[in-house]
Amino acid sequence: MTTTAHTTGGRFTDRTALVTGAGSGIGRAIALAFATEGAGVVVAGRRREPLDETVRLIEDRGGKALAVTADVSAAADNQALVEAAVEAFGSLDVAVNNAGVFRGGGPLADLPEADWHSQLAINVTGTFLALRAQIRRMRTQPSGGAIVNVASTFGAHARIPGAAAYAASKAAVAALSRGAALDHIRDGVRINVVSPGATDTPMSLRPGETETARTERVRTTLPLGRLSATQEVAAAVLYLASDDAASVVGTDLVVDSGATA
Numbered sequence: 001m002t003t004t005a006h007t008t009g010g011r012f013t014d015r016t017a018l019v020t021g022a023g024s025g026i027g028r029a030i031a032l033a034f035a036t037e038g039a040g041v042v043v044a045g046r047r048r049e050p051l052d053e054t055v056r057l058i059e060d061r062g063g064k065a066l067a068v069t070a071d072v073s074a075a076a077d078n079q080a081l082v083e084a085a086v087e088a089f090g091s092l093d094v095a096v097n098n099a100g101v102f103r104g105g106g107p108l109a110d111l112p113e114a115d116w117h118s119q120l121a122i123n124v125t126g127t128f129l130a131l132r133a134q135i136r137r138m139r140t141q142p143s144g145g146a147i148v149n150v151a152s153t154f155g156a157h158a159r160i161p162g163a164a165a166y167a168a169s170k171a172a173v174a175a176l177s178r179g180a181a182l183d184h185i186r187d188g189v190r191i192n193v194v195s196p197g198a199t200d201t202p203m204s205l206r207p208g209e210t211e212t213a214r215t216e217r218v219r220t221t222l223p224l225g226r227l228s229a230t231q232e233v234a235a236a237v238l239y240l241a242s243d244d245a246a247s248v249v250g251t252d253l254v255v256d257s258g259a260t261a
Contacts, residue, residue, distance in 0.1 A: 010037030011242045016089040018042045018081055020072055020130065021099035023050030025201040026150065028057070029230035030096050030237050035063030037238065040089035044070045044081050045099065064089070072099045072126035078133040091141060094241045095134040097127050098150040100170075102203065108164040116165050123169035124176070131180055135189050144188025146241045149177045150233075153197040156252065157260045170195075174252050181250030190249055192240040197256025200227045223258030 017034040021027035022043035028050075031043045035058040043054045043065055051067035058065040066088045070077040085092045100123045103115035127149055138145030154163050155170030174193050181191035198204045198218060204227060205214055219225050236255050239245055254260060 011238070011244070012094065013038030015093035016040050016042070016085050016091050017094040017096065017241070018044065018085050018092060018134070019096045019098060020044045020070070020081070021150075022054050023047060025203070026196060026199060026230050026233050027096075027098040028054050029234040030098060031065065032057060032061070032063075033231065033234040033238050034094070034241075035065060036061060039094065040064040040066075042066050042068055042081065042085045042088065044068050044072075046071055072097070072130055073121040075129045075133070078126075078129045081130075082133045082137045086137065091143075092134060092137050093141075093143065093145050095130065095138075095145070095147045096150065096237055096241070097130045097147070099126060100150065100152075102163070102166050104164070104166050105162045105207075107162065111165055119165055119169045123166075124172045127173050127176060131176070131191070135180070135184050135187070138189045139184065139187035141188070144190070146245075147177075147189065147191045148237045148240045149173055149191070149193050150237070151177070151193050151195045151252065153195050153254060153256045153260050155195070157195060157254060157256075158197075178250040178252070185249050190246075192245070192248060192250065193252040194233060194236045194240065195252055195254045195256070196228060196233045197254070197259045198222065198227050199233060199255075200229050218257070223261060226257060228255050228257050 017039040019031045022031040023045040031041050035041050043051050045051050055065040055067045068084045151173040152170040154167040156174045159167050177193045233255050236253050
């Protein structure tokens with residue numbers, strides 16, 4: 001699936017969306033989808049060049065976007081992202097915390113301690129720091145806001161060999177999000193989770209595997225017979241962030257081609 005529609009307005013017209021990890025893959029697809037539906041989008045990540053490419057893609061479709069480099073494991077950077085969104089577009093209506101890292105591929109006993117700490121710092125502490133900064137802004141706004149955190153089917157829904165630490169970090173994201181949802185729904189801030197499974201990104205390639213070989217593998221191993229497209233994950237995020245999901249609070253929406261059904 002390819003996003004080709006030009007921005008003509010939609011569910012997020014005159015709203016501001018912040019998307020972390022927006023330089024590629026699922027994060028880029030989410031940013032493009034929000035822009036296509038009328039939002040001004042702040043795209044965040046650690047490297048400037050891929051963020052600038054996301055902005056270019058959005059602007060080519062008639063959308064509005066701003067690139068801001070940030071390390072989500074740093075409290076000051078998360079606060080700066082919120083301030084940049086408000087300065088550029090006047091509010092922070094939606095935040096999507098998609099930034100994350102995978103470290104592993106082997107047994108837990110062989111995982112370097114640094115890899116454990118980096119996954120906790122970015123995937124878990126980064127989500128906490130982002131939520132804290134975003135909620136503090138959103139609860140001051142008459143319209144509140146919506147937050148969607150991107151977890152994974154590896155964690156609360158499934159485990160595989162070689163990914164124990166990653167699964168632990170993503171299970172923590174889901175639990176943290178659902179707890180925060182209960183804490184802040186009365187503040188007008190609605191928080192939910194999307195948990196993608198195998199998606200059409202380089203992360204779903206096994207070591208040395210070609211895209212053709214991957215297609216053949218998932219044809220028989222996934223109930224749907226194919227990977228999820230990044231745009232399909234983005235559609236789930238936009239639903240949870242939209243007024244269509246106004247009474248959806250603290251849910252964890254799985255998008256995984258039926259793998260954990």
